[in-house]
Amino acid sequence: MKIVISMGGSIIASPSPSRNIDIIKDFAKLLVDYYNRGHRLFVVVGGGQLARDYIRVAKELGADERYCDEIGIRATRMNAMLLVAALGKWAYEDILDDIRDDSRLEDDFGISRIFVMGGVRPGQTTDAVAARLASKIKADLLINATNVDGVYDRDPNENPDARKFDKLSYDGLLEIVGEKHRAGVNTVIDPTAARIIREDKIKTIVLNGKRLENLRDAIDGRACVGTVITE
Template identity: 40%
Template structure:
C-alpha cells in the first residue's frame, strides 16, 4: 500500500528549548503555548495539516540530572535517553491536550510503522521513540514515512552559525548548507542531552533520504508563516 499524505502537510519539530527552556525559573512557557495554539489553529483553518514532533526541554534535563545525582554514579546513555524519551512523550501529551478537539487522539511514538488513520486529522502529535538519537531523527523518519520532503525545526536560534555565537562574537549565520557541512559542525556521535542545531544521527539520515530541513526561531510566528507560505524567511536551509 502506498500512503497518500494530503497536500499542505508539514512536519514541525518543536524543540523543547522553545516552550520549556532551561533557566532560573525552569517553567513551561504558557504564553508561548497559547501563541503557538492560536497560530496553528489559524493555519489548519486554511486546510493545512501538521505533524508536531515535540522535544524534551528542561523536563528531560531535570530527570537526567536527578537520576545522576540520586544514583551517585554515571548512568548509561541508554538509561539517560529513556528518561529524555519519556519527557518528550509527556510534553507531547501536553500538546495533544491543547489540541484535543482537532488532533489525532493518540501520540505517535513508534516510527517503524505508518499509521494510515493519522492523516485524517489536521494535527498529529509525536513523541520520542528509541534511545540513540533525539526527536530530530524521529521527525526525519516521520517525514520520510508520510512523503513530506521538508522538516521545519523550531528552535531558540534564528539560524545555524559557523560556531557558537554565545562564545564567539565573530560567529557568522549560515543561510544554506549541505549535510556534510552540518556534520562537520556537529560531528557524527549522539550524546544524551547534547545541544546542536540538528542531531548528528538525524543529519546522517537526512542526507541518506534527501531530506530538506529548515532551522528557524520557534518564537517568530510571522517568520514561520513566511516559511509555510513559501516566502522569503530568516533561517538556515539544510539539504
C-alpha cells in the first residue's frame, strides 16, 4: 500500500522533542517494519509547540502572516529532520521543499526509502500538504496522527462531553472542521485538507499518534481507535 501519514507536531514536538525521544524512536521502528513488508511510506511532520512558540514570538516582534508561516515551516522541517535522524539509512536525508512537479515522487520516492517532509509553503498547513501528497501519489490510505482519539463533534479538550465519531462521511468532516480556515480556530484537520480529502475521496483515518498500536491497526486494516473517514 501507499500510505501517507500526517504526523502531528503535537506528538513529536510538544511540549518539546526532548520529551518525545522514545515515541520518535518507536515511530521510526514502526515505519521501518512496514517499509520492509513492502509498503511505501510518506510522512509529513507538523510543527507542534516549536512552531507555535516561534510564530507567537515572531508575531510579537512585528512579523507579518507570511513571514510567520515561513518560520513555522522551518519548525516543521526541524521536526521532520529528527524523524529522519531516527530513521537513518531508511529515509531520504533531504527534506523536499515542494511536492509540485517533482518526478522523483512518482518515479522513486517511497520505493528506495521512506519519505519524510515538513511544510512546503506559506498558507498551507502540514495537514494540507499530506492531503495533497496523498492525492498526487494516489495513496491507498491517509493517516492523520494527532493528540486526540479521533474526530469529535466538538473540541474534546474544551468540551468534556464531546462525542467521538468512529466513522464519518467526507461531508460530515467538512461540517465539523468548517469550510474555511479561521485564524485562531483549532481544528483537528484543517479545512483545506478536509476539502482535498473529500474531492479526491481519499480514505482517511484520524487517530491518536501517541499510541502506536493505533497506527498498526489502521495500516493492517483492523478496527482501530480513531475515526474512519470515507464516503
